[in-house]
Amino acid sequence: MAGSAFVTHEVFNQVPPLGDVDLWNDDLALQAAVAAFGTSDAEEIASLAAFGERWGSAEMAEFGRLANENPPKLRSYDPHGYRVDRVEFHPAYHALMRESMAAGIHCSTWGRDARLAKPGAFVARAARQMMSAEVEQGHQCPIVMTHAAVGALLAEPALLRDWLPKIRSCDYDPSFQLPSLKMSVTLGMGMTEKQGGSDVRANTTRAEPDGNAYRITGHKWFMSAPMSDAFLVLAQAPGGLTCFLMPRVTPDGAMNALDFKRLKDKLGNRSNASSEVEFQNAYAQRCGPEGEGIKTIIRMVALTRLDCVIGALGILRSALMQAIHHIRFRTAFQKKLVDQPLMRAVAADLCLEREAALALGLRLAQAFDRPDDEDEIVYARLMTPVAKLYVCKMVPAFVYECLECLGGNGYVEENPMARLYREAPLNAIWEGSGNIMALDFLRGGAREPEAAQRLITKLAREANGLPNARAAIEQIQKSLSSGNREAHARRAVEALAQLASAAALAAYAPAVAEAYATHRLGGIAGRNYGDALPDDLALDLMRRSFARA
Ligand SMILES: Cc1cc2nc3c(=O)[nH]c(=O)nc-3n(C[C@H](O)[C@H](O)[C@H](O)COP(=O)(O)OP(=O)(O)OC[C@H]3O[C@@H](n4cnc5c(N)ncnc54)[C@H](O)[C@@H]3O)c2cc1C
Numbered sequence: 343m344a345g346s347a348f349v350t351h352e353v354f355n356q357v358p359p360l361g362d363v364d365l366w367n368d369d370l371a372l373q374a375a376v377a378a379f380g381t382s383d384a385e386e387i388a389s390l391a392a393f394g395e396r397w398g399s400a401e402m403a404e405f406g407r408l409a410n411e412n413p414p415k416l417r418s419y420d421p422h423g424y425r426v427d428r429v430e431f432h433p434a435y436h437a438l439m440r441e442s443m444a445a446g447i448h449c450s451t452w453g454r455d456a457r458l459a460k461p462g463a464f465v466a467r468a469a470r471q472m473m474s475a476e477v478e479q480g481h482q483c484p485i486v487m488t489h490a491a492v493g494a495l496l497a498e499p500a501l502l503r504d505w506l507p508k509i510r511s512c513d514y515d516p517s518f519q520l521p522s523l524k525m526s527v528t529l530g531m532g533m534t535e536k537q538g539g540s541d542v543r544a545n546t547t548r549a550e551p552d553g554n555a556y557r558i559t560g561h562k563w564f565m566s567a568p569m570s571d572a573f574l575v576l577a578q579a580p581g582g583l584t585c586f587l588m589p590r591v592t593p594d595g596a597m598n599a600l601d602f603k604r605l606k607d608k609l610g611n612r613s614n615a616s617s618e619v620e621f622q623n624a625y626a627q628r629c630g631p632e633g634e635g636i637k638t639i640i641r642m643v644a645l646t647r648l649d650c651v652i653g654a655l656g657i658l659r660s661a662l663m664q665a666i667h668h669i670r671f672r673t674a675f676q677k678k679l680v681d682q683p684l685m686r687a688v689a690a691d692l693c694l695e696r697e698a699a700l701a702l703g704l705r706l707a708q709a710f711d712r713p714d715d716e717d718e719i720v721y722a723r724l725m726t727p728v729a730k731l732y733v734c735k736m737v738p739a740f741v742y743e744c745l746e747c748l749g750g751n752g753y754v755e756e757n758p759m760a761r762l763y764r765e766a767p768l769n770a771i772w773e774g775s776g777n778i779m780a781l782d783f784l785r786g787g788a789r790e791p792e793a794a795q796r797l798i799t800k801l802a803r804e805a806n807g808l809p810n811a812r813a814a815i816e817q818i819q820k821s822l823s824s825g826n827r828e829a830h831a832r833r834a835v836e837a838l839a840q841l842a843s844a845a846a847l848a849a850y851a852p853a854v855a856e857a858y859a860t861h862r863l864g865g866i867a868g869r870n871y872g873d874a875l876p877d878d879l880a881l882d883l884m885r886r887s888f889a890r891a
Pocket of ligand 1: 778
């Protein structure tokens, strides 16, 4: 206030709030990748544009903030001592769920018979998921698991027939009652136990046949989204490890015997509830044959792994947008930061990294859009763990570098960067952490060596002529043919991810592909961002990543 006794100085050179952004129209790189690997259908593009405008609004960003600053609470009992077993969420969480479900992120790839809904459905969905992840990641957990659950349900047609219509409904319904009385349902997954998450064969939870259903007793150490209407759960049946569908409410309308012990106090992902739970003779139905639990649930996990990549891409873009916005406005040493050569080098290198990851992620989504093409099936199978390891693992270092672009302002909780930083490691951990992904790729390659070799040859052909492509291929082959393949698996997978990124970029952005290959392929990247690029390319990369001036 002018004339106030407390005025010591004028505030200046602080960056204006980001305000409303357009997550589609301002992201030229995303538009180009969708056009290359997905759809150019005018109606779909218009819908993506509307989605990007809505999700970029300051109102949606505020929902994201509120949902994370007011994390869910477990209410086990009502005031009179009766069990209620509810998780209470802030209204902002419900608003995010409602909007994501209205846009069909939980189901849009599935047609009435669980076949692909339409050409390009996976890529269009990936674009929406990525844009929503730019705003809020926690609520995506139930969205992603609901979508992926269809993969497991395909193993049990009767369950699929009962659940698919409610899964395909876009009217969010958080009520806790029989699924048949609800407008829509969400599903979760329970695999991880105290003694092991990667090695689920060590599960001790038991399943006893009971008429045409089963009774399950045991525990899960991490089971997210406990307000889901049902969970795909692994348990030891008489015939071995088996997948089950465990509803929250039994068919007679009673509350199922899921005893939620507590919610995890997590580093990030705070809007999402993740529980520790015990099953006390809980009702469940078998999903797939006894003894084929891993084979069944892996069809769900393959889909959630794709979504981990896409979610990670959302975090990359969100952090990058904040960084570019900041350096365009902030002045230091008489120049805008963006005009300081070293800051420009850092920002452009970040854009290059993100654009290559985006190309890889959407190229992977394209493979899921082509379930009848043998080569694409191989691409999806082998490149999902590769992309998950590579893209998810880059997020913490990437977000940290973006955070540092904001200087001290990046380190305070009022800024979304702190939330992004806490969220950054998660996509790499769940659904199979880094080493497990590398080993998964090795196992897949060993099971079908000819298909794996064909894939590498195809990528080499697509990247042919790019700088360092030959060195990258040699690096991959050397790591794969080493005597101790497991110990070399990380390097092989990273080199393959970089080659596949360059190959994907080459399909639609040759200048970006050339720069990426020059600065990444063949193991030549530095440990930190900041490779200098030609000035016009640097500016173009920044414009492609965030077009708003
Ligand atoms: C926020 C959050 C939510 C979650 N939600 C769910 C959920 O809803 N449902 C669910 O089922 N799980 C959930 N999880 C669990 C998650 O999937 C597991 O934590 C993850 O799979 C790893 O299992 P673990 O924690 O038992 O680690 P471990 O299996 O003990 O692995 C520890 C480390 O060892 C490495 N490792 C394991 N085996 C090998 C090997 N052979 N060679 C080399 N390295 C190896 C792993 O890569 C990892 O880095 C959640 C986790 C988090 C953090």
